[in-house]
Amino acid sequence: MANQGPSTAPPPSGEAVRVDAWIWSVRLTKTRSQAAAACKAGHVRVNGERVKPAHSVKSGDRIRLFHEGRERLVLVTKIIRKRVGAPVAVQCYEDNSPPPPPREFTAPIAVRDRGAGRPTKRDRREMERLARRHTERHGGGHPTPDA
DSSP: OOOOOOOOSOOOTTOOEEHHHHHHHTTSSSSHHHHHHHHHTTOEEETTEEOOTTOEEOTTOEEEEEETTEEEEEEEOOOOSSOOOHHHHGGGEEEOOOOOOOOOOOOOSOOOOTTOOSOOHHHHHHHHHHHHHHHHHHOOSOOOOOO
């Protein structure tokens, strides 16, 4: 019989898989290295405990992931080892995450006419003043996960 490549079938029940591999497989992070980095930084918790990338995950575990400024709370319903398409991935967990914060529309701070040439020192200082004022008004930085 010819080799048909790696199987995407789920492992037998009761089997576990690494938490970084599972997070990547169900598309909660774009790369496995991002998933591992999140674990190492303490941004991943399994059943309330901070875990290392090699921690085993099994069906029924609750995973809390803080990634890209958003908290994700998921319940593992199916264990998979390989990355799968998005429609299959969402069947592997129940998403209990809070809704993402609304995106703010940010208008350009300063618009120059096309072909107006290089800004003068006075124009540049005015643009920087407006940018500072905008940052002070709307805040900057990112939220941090609670420890």
